[in-house]
Amino acid sequence: xxxxxxxxxxxxxxxxxxxxxxxxxxxxxxxxxxxxxxxxxxxxxxxxxxxxxxxxxxxxxxxxxxxxxxxxxxxxxxxxxxxxxxxxxxxxxxxxxxxxxxxxxxxxxxxxxxxxxxxxxxxxxxxxxxxxxxxxxxxxxxxxxxxxxxxxxxxxxxxxxxxxxxxxxxxxxxxxxxxxxxxxxxxxxxxxxxxxxxxxxxxxxxxxxxxxxxxxxxxxxxxxxxxxxxxxxxxxxxxxxxxxxxxxxxxxxxxxxxxxxxxxxxxxxxxxxxxxxxxxxxxxxxxxxxxxxxxxxxxxxxxxxxxxxxxxxxxxxxxxxxxxxxxxxxxxxxxxxxxxxxx
Amino acid sequence: xxxxxxxxxxxxxxxxxxxxxxxxxxxxxxxxxxxxxxxxxxxxxxxxxxxxxxxxxxxxxxxxxxxxxxxxxxxxxxxxxxxxxxxxxxxxxxxxxxxxxxxxxxxxxxxxxxxxxxxxxxxxxxxxxxxxxxxxxxxxxxxxxxxxxxxxxxxxxxxxxxxxxxxxxxxxxxxxxxxxxxxxxxxxxxxxxxxxxxxxxxxxxxxxxxxxxxxxxxxxxxxxxxxxxxxxxxxxxxxxxxxxxxxxxxxxxxxxxxxxxxxxxxxxxxxxxxxxxxxxxxxxxxxxxxxxxxxxxxxxxxxxxxxxxxxxxxxxxxxxxxxxxxxxxxxxxxxxxxxxxxx
DNA sequence: ATTCAACTTGCATACGTATGCAGAAAGATC
DNA sequence: GATCTTTCTGCATACGTATGCAAGTTGAAT
Numbered sequence: 001x002x003x004x005x006x007x008x009x010x011x012x013x014x015x016x017x018x019x020x021x022x023x024x025x026x027x028x029x030x031x032x033x034x035x036x037x038x039x040x041x042x043x044x045x046x047x048x049x050x051x052x053x054x055x056x057x058x059x060x061x062x063x064x065x066x067x068x069x070x071x072x073x074x075x076x077x078x079x080x081x082x083x084x085x086x087x088x089x090x091x092x093x094x095x096x097x098x099x100x101x102x103x104x105x106x107x108x109x110x111x112x113x114x115x116x117x118x119x120x121x122x123x124x125x126x127x128x129x130x131x132x133x134x135x136x137x138x139x140x141x142x143x144x145x146x147x148x149x150x151x152x153x154x155x156x157x158x159x160x161x162x163x164x165x166x167x168x169x170x171x172x173x174x175x176x177x178x179x180x181x182x183x184x185x186x187x188x189x190x191x192x193x194x195x196x197x198x199x200x201x202x203x204x205x206x207x208x209x210x211x212x213x214x215x216x217x218x219x220x221x222x223x224x225x226x227x228x229x230x231x232x233x234x235x236x237x238x239x240x241x242x243x244x245x246x247x248x249x250x251x252x253x254x255x256x257x258x259x260x261x262x263x264x265x266x267x268x269x270x271x272x273x274x275x276x277x278x279x280x281x282x283x284x285x286x287x288x289x290x291x292x293x294x295x296x297x298x299x300x301x302x303x304x305x306x307x308x309x310x311x312x313x314x315x316x317x318x319x320x321x322x323x324x325x326x327x328x329x330x331x332x333x334x335x336x337x338x339x340x341x342x343x
Numbered sequence: 344x345x346x347x348x349x350x351x352x353x354x355x356x357x358x359x360x361x362x363x364x365x366x367x368x369x370x371x372x373x374x375x376x377x378x379x380x381x382x383x384x385x386x387x388x389x390x391x392x393x394x395x396x397x398x399x400x401x402x403x404x405x406x407x408x409x410x411x412x413x414x415x416x417x418x419x420x421x422x423x424x425x426x427x428x429x430x431x432x433x434x435x436x437x438x439x440x441x442x443x444x445x446x447x448x449x450x451x452x453x454x455x456x457x458x459x460x461x462x463x464x465x466x467x468x469x470x471x472x473x474x475x476x477x478x479x480x481x482x483x484x485x486x487x488x489x490x491x492x493x494x495x496x497x498x499x500x501x502x503x504x505x506x507x508x509x510x511x512x513x514x515x516x517x518x519x520x521x522x523x524x525x526x527x528x529x530x531x532x533x534x535x536x537x538x539x540x541x542x543x544x545x546x547x548x549x550x551x552x553x554x555x556x557x558x559x560x561x562x563x564x565x566x567x568x569x570x571x572x573x574x575x576x577x578x579x580x581x582x583x584x585x586x587x588x589x590x591x592x593x594x595x596x597x598x599x600x601x602x603x604x605x606x607x608x609x610x611x612x613x614x615x616x617x618x619x620x621x622x623x624x625x626x627x628x629x630x631x632x633x634x635x636x637x638x639x640x641x642x643x644x645x646x647x648x649x650x651x652x653x654x655x656x657x658x659x660x661x662x663x664x665x666x667x668x669x670x671x672x673x674x675x676x677x678x679x680x681x682x683x684x685x686x
Numbered sequence: 687a688t689t690c691a692a693c694t695t696g697c698a699t700a701c702g703t704a705t706g707c708a709g710a711a712a713g714a715t716c
Numbered sequence: 717g718a719t720c721t722t723t724c725t726g727c728a729t730a731c732g733t734a735t736g737c738a739a740g741t742t743g744a745a746t
Binding site: 360376 | 693695696698701702703
């Protein structure tokens with residue numbers, strides 16, 4: 001049952017060469033003659049040898065492991081991002097080590113130690129913030145960090161987000177242009193930059209359009225909280241005629257409440273707009289008008305900054321914001337002429 | 344910028360003891376006096392020392408890494424399982440290294456090499472099969488494998504699934520009892536044991552109830568394919584009055600086609616039943632009647648068999664099937680008295 | 687005080703690989 | 717063919733930790 005580990009020494013003996021020769025054959029860019037390479041590869045093939053990544057990492061200081069810290073995968077945006085990140089990194093010879101964490105400083109703190117124990121080459125956090133103390137530790141350990149879909153002021157932390165401020169503004173424009181007059185907002189978690197920025201952009205946009213914000217509640221990026229917020233906001237007689245929900249995940253819950261508990265028609269009685277454009281948003285059951293976060297481009301940016309730091313020793317902190325379009329679908333009244341003028 | 348790696352030697356010097364002493368303090372169950380432990384821990388604390396998991400693995404032969412091979416995360420069942428698996432394993436001091444793979448032998452094959460390069464202590468495959476050649480390689484390398492939600496005949500492979508045969512049968516009973524007479528099946532991928540077993544159970548159940556199977560198409564566990572199948576099956580005049588769809592992920596697509604393309608009422612015109620009970624199934628928009636795969640118990644079983652092999656050197660192959668209840672909701676006509684008699 | 691057992695500790699070595707260095711081999715140039 | 721480059725190879729060592737072994741310490745029991 002126990003494994004017969006085959007090592008570079010075994011291969012060396014079989015091929016009648018030194019262990020260093022074997023190592024060099026498996027090290028891209030090392031100096032080996034074609035004859036030697038052939039001999040070694042043949043022996044390796046026969047024995048089924050493959051270099052031990054962990055032993056290698058001990059010398060090179062590179063583990064080819066990227067730590068991914070993530071709080072929850074319920075919101076479809078994150079599994080989607082995870083899949084893309086993993087695939088992209090695999091193409092570069094890296095792999096993702098997953099760390100699930102509760103989204104508070106204590107949770108992140110506890111996990112960060114384990115993360116460094118594995119000698120990860122880099123860290124990506126998704127949907128998770130990071131205390132400055134932790135940022136300092138990672139910097140001290142020489143491990144680059146990229147915050148994915150979350151911003152933070154710390155000057156050591158790279159970050160990739162969509163342009164949340166601008167996104168919020170676009171949605172405000174859209175709803176205002178649609179002639180809505182009582183507009184509500186069920187916001188993303190106010191403890192997150194994304195939540196705050198979307199709200200700020202939305203408020204700014206409404207103000208510019210001369211429309212007031214009828215109601216605003218923190219939905220905590222949580223289905224239940226968002227549903228409760230919807231019940232509250234839409235309780236009275238003078239209910240809103242539009243609501244911007246801080247992400248799609250909550251928007252689905254809100255739509256369910258509006259339709260199935262309050263028997264409201266969307267978009268007849270009320271317009272709903274979300275944020276993210278997760279796959280589910282385009283399914284007919286919801287057909288949600290939403291601002292797309294281009295996860296493919298966000299992933300690209302994340303991977304390239306991370307690899308820039310790791311492989312090219314880059315050290316300029318990136319704060320990347322990526323613009324996304326408003327995906328106009330059927331959950332919100334479409335302003336007259338809106339579609340034409342965007343062609 | 345470069346890291347100041349602090350090693351056990353540094354700690355040893357600071358504490359005025361040998362390196363082995365430091366190692367022992369950080370090795371549970373090793374022999375150390377309280378005084379020594381205190382000295383070492385103090386020094387470690389001051390220097391911010393933490394053992395290097397990778398270096399340790401070189402000696403112990405244990406990496407505390409579990410490889411997870413997964414084909415796609417679009418079906419909500421898998422992110423959910425991933426989250427649970429990761430959390431459960433973390434509690435035991437293990438972490439998950441992710442390998443995305445296309446679901447064919449070539450894809451799995453290519454990735455399996457990388458997997459072993461990382462000296463993983465165990466492998467979990469989710470939604471992915473494994474050739475016998477690969478099973479042999481893992482066995483030879485002494486790495487235990489658990490197939491999660493997929494069966495395979497190979498006698499070396501552990502597997503954890505729901506009781507798909509029985510599940511299919513339950514659904515047949517339910518639909519037959521509901522008085523449906525033209526029953527169709529949009530099956531799970533016939534290349535997977537889950538797809539085949541659910542279909543077989545379903546057929547057996549219908550036969551026992553004396554009802555024929557009006558139509559049966561492979562949906563490939565894919566939204567598009569399933570939607571196309573629905574269009575095909577429901578094209579003619581004598582359309583089915585019920586359809587069992589091989590998993591929830593496809594069922595949502597089918598429901599969308601029935602409602603929004605064919606303008607059929609669910610369950611008035613046609614009953615739809617799914618399989619998995621992903622979170623989305625219980626959301627009001629779909630409110631899908633479906634057979635629950637108890638992912639919490641499946642994860643428990645997976646983790647405990649895997650750790651049994653790794654830590655206790657177990658070597659009896661487990662083929663675990665876990666029963667799940669039919670979650671009766673609103674997407675399928677409920678047989679008279681069905682709910683009462685199950686109380 | 688003596689003997690013995692039970693605990694602790696340090697020394698040395700091993701895990702599997704990469705790499706600086708120096709020497710060997712192979713071409714290149716005249 | 718002699719000399720100088722260039723390319724290749726082996727030797728030795730290092731990475732950070734765990735562990736068998738023997739020596740040392742402690743304390744209990746006589």
